[in-house]
Amino acid sequence: MPPAHIILFDGMCTLCSKYVQLVINRDSKAVFKFASLQSETGQQLRR
Incomplete structure (x- = not known):
């Protein structure tokens, strides 16, 4: 599976x-x- 391109x-x-x-x-x-940066997923990805 190719890497995800997450914005x-x-x-x-x-x-x-x-x-x-x-x-x-x-x-x-x-x-x-x-x-979004405000979402739980966004917060986890920023770490």
């Missing part, structure tokens, strides 16, 4: 959330995964 983003930032939507819309092969 961490500020879930409180409107611009960041719009960017995530842009990437999702263009990521037809579902290469990227996303986690």
